[in-house]
Amino acid sequence: MLFAHDIPLQREVRWLIAAWRQRAPKKVLWRAWRTAAAAATHRRSSDAADILVTLSPKDAHISGRSRGRSPAEWIDPPLWDSGPEPPHRDAPEEPTAVFVAAFNRRENVEAATWLMHDVWPRVAAAVPEARLVLAGAHPPDALRAAAERRPDIVVTGYVDDLEALYGRVTVAVVPLHSGAGVKFKTIDALVRDLPVVSTRIGAEGVLDAHGRHPFIVTDEPGAFADAVIDVLLGRTASDARVGSEARERYGTDAYARRLSELISIVTSAR
Template sequence: MKVLWLGHNIGYPPKGGALQRNYNLIREVASQCELHLLAFDQPVTRPEHITPEDCVAALSKFCASVDWVPLRQSSVLRTRYGIAIQGLVSREPYDFLWLRSEEMARKLRKAVKEFAPDVVHFDALGLAQYHPLVGQAGTVLTHHDVESSKIAVRATKTANPVLRRYFELESSKLVSAEQMWCPRFGANVVVSEGEGAVLAGACPGLEIRVVPNGVDTSYFTPRLDPGGNTILFCGSMDMHPNQEAMEYFLQKIWPRLIAQSPDVKLCVAGRNPPDWLVQLGRSDSRICITGFVDDVRPYFQKAAVCICPILSGGGTRLKILDSLAMGVPVVATSFAASGLSLRHDKHLLLANSEDEFARAILELLGDQALRVRLSRAGADRVHEVYSWAVVAKALIEAYEFTARNQAIAG
């Protein structure tokens, strides 16, 4: 089977969220299909020392071809803020304006003509605008989260009335876009049953396939319990849900922790931390803010506990799966763990108030037997259900279904 993967990011380096998912699924699919990758390059998703050419070289080890288009921001109107302002007077959502490119359209037409793919994989709702360019190929649209729902929730949590109204309008535009574009695809891919139910509610009658997030179990392998008192949060710190989580944790939970355990330490590992977080790390010796790291595994190896105090956003949290694969016990909100087939007190600890969260961390720091029990059960679970080799089978089945139906339709 020939697959043309149209990406909103190039999928390399695989550090964080959608980048991890895309890289690993591309690699797994390419081991079984002829996969051609055409994607936008977003400089913000890679460190400065890694060039687009480096990304192409890495991905060409398993892809049949790799091509990319710069996500241009050469003028004020092409910056994120400029596009957001344009969005105020446009009927289209932000992502459709952000991902609009004549160069991408030209390269996509060329790729479809040259490779004659059986299936074109669209990796974000904002890319659906290119659907008319792929001819008779089968099409699959991935939703890393249901964007209309994610933005609607963000609106309810935004105190600023102007921003709240902006998010309300954006959510309404996204619902319209989902209803317009999603039915045109042979299959819509979501990361959990819950996300599928949300999408089906907005767009009844869709063919919806669940392809969960996963973990590279050959890369993230269980470590020995290091003991100690270090807690770890991993995540791209230019993403709103991660910033919100750290604000919540540091304002509401951290004071409770240090009141009972003054020597506890916090490490926050992830690209582009905001200035306020960097300054906090400089002023408090117990808090380490790393910024981008090439390899997060040494931080997992030193951590006694990983935390995931996520309160909003969409999709499912790869950071939980990575932590469990490394054998690091996790404390998470129920929201953070939603969509994952994990059980409280068997695979991780769930905590939904400030006091519960602090108590769960302190309990783990003080109980090695509990840490070991959760570590073993969590690692076993992700190996069984969430290895990328297992996850990719569901995506390939969606491709086969779509290609078969398209062939019947002629």
Template sequence: MTAPTPVRHDGAPLAVLVCEALPRSGENGPGSYNMTVLRAVAALGYRLHLIVTGLNVAGGVIEPELPCTISYLHARQVGRWLFPLSISAGARWIKNRLGLKVRKGASDKVAWIGRFLSEGEVARVGASLPPVPVDLLLIDTIFRADAVRAIPQAHRRVLIAHDIFHQRCASFRANGFLPRPAVEAGLEAQKTALFDAIIAINPHDAAELAMMAPDARVSTILPVVANAGQTRVRTGEHEREPHRIFYLGSRAYHNVDGLRWFLEHVWPAVRANVPDAHLDVAGGVCGEFSAGNQPGVTLHGRVDDLAALTRHCSFAINPVLMGSGIKIKMVDYFCLGLGCITTANGAAGFPEQPAPPFDVAEGKADFAAAVVGAMQRTDHAAQLRERTVAYTPHFSHEAAVARLRELLTPASSVPSSASVIAAAQP
């Protein structure tokens, strides 16, 4: 375990985030959402210290996006390298060095959605703190909730919920997957009860969390993408290719499953109607598919400049069939100025006003028809793109800071759980 770098107490309050991995914008949904919260915390004047509990940490040091100090439970920093301190972390490091990433096949039905901390890890969390009082303790999902026992002196304890995990598990089971660990509603309620305040990723989750933890303050903070609220209808729309579309995804099970479903059951019908249809795929999900197996599909892998790639695309897709929470890839699409064709699962949790920049289609035939229709009706694809201008302010940094400030104000001026539930009703 890396000892924390001493921090001079300069009067600024200290916020500690206990998280699985170093948060990175655009790396994956959880990392992007943690950055949404961290940027808001920093904007309120807190100094930051991160305690990284994950096993996949060894290798070259990655610079954080915000000024902070960092402790790692399973690695020690030596110069510009992190060396594993546990057998599990060492095994992950060797696997990564050798490139031994096993693809998720259609028959791989066990879906790992998280990892609870061991008692030993909880104890080491307490030893990873800077030698100053903790004013604000932030915990990344219920899987790290027990870390609050290691930091009992924290003035405020806030859960970054990310999701309603027992609902995620139910969604995975309904699609034939075995979620691990299997989170039930009672267990999730026990974990959420450890916190004074909870950050929900959408209003539906806020209402559910308020019922599970009636004594906690609950607030919705929508995910932020770098240029949210600054989206403009691009000049040079002539660069758009009406039959070219985009997909972005990590290696998460719901992404792999959804894209596989699209390529096997939807894409052939699209190509039958639009022979020159082209799909650009970016992100870690590309590692789960073989290049050249699908006509009209280009796997780009991780892309640093998504705008350069998507400026030629007419719209994006999110054929997700399972999961819960809010789909951050769609916020990425909107902030890139792209509308989207998605499923009801993909649309869940998004604000209904102003007019959303996405269409919803369920089932193979309807999804294919929606994609073909948007390719052939260029005016409709353009309308979806235009809607992103008024829609993306929902996901702005300014909105996140305002909601966090409200959450951290004295309890007498913060809405009760009952009002949170009432506000989430249609």
């Protein structure tokens, strides 16, 4: 069984498209080479396994199209193991949005930059007391420097206790415009009953029982900002059913059941 947490081929294709739109010939050549290498690696590794397992139906579909032997399967990641109810969250002292990410990844730095420059000024104008927290390891110096010019933006660096951080915020934002795979940061917020505002890429693979995103999804900076404002001002609240369904879907019990099914598929085919 080969587990594909991410789909590097999809990420490389997206960066190749971005380079083409920038009319940057050197970037296009570099990204074209990277895409070809990712495609070859994906094919070799997936064909070497009896079963390829991804973390969402969307990724299974993508991998299945490029897999020569058989369709890919999928399993929801086990991101909840603390019982049916989320930890208690106190009301934050001030309206706070958080973006949790590893900032040694290019897509997360790009997302934070877009959030600070294209989205947050509109939020700050409507909610002057609001704070934006960029939480995660390895923030580059340029990101820290940009945040230092804004007293309402905090770059934390590595966070020892994310649970405590989630307990002090109003809304989780996922402003990604590149990358691939299921974004654990999105699910982590949902299972803790936090409202989520996300771009399409940040929401990929995270659907409810009806095949819809159970939170606000938009790539347009003004609409993104307005959605964050509505949550910060209390106009939009989290839906308890969304959190409950997320904890059941992404719980370790559901994961164990699905894993048993996948093991049965492998053993019955040999």
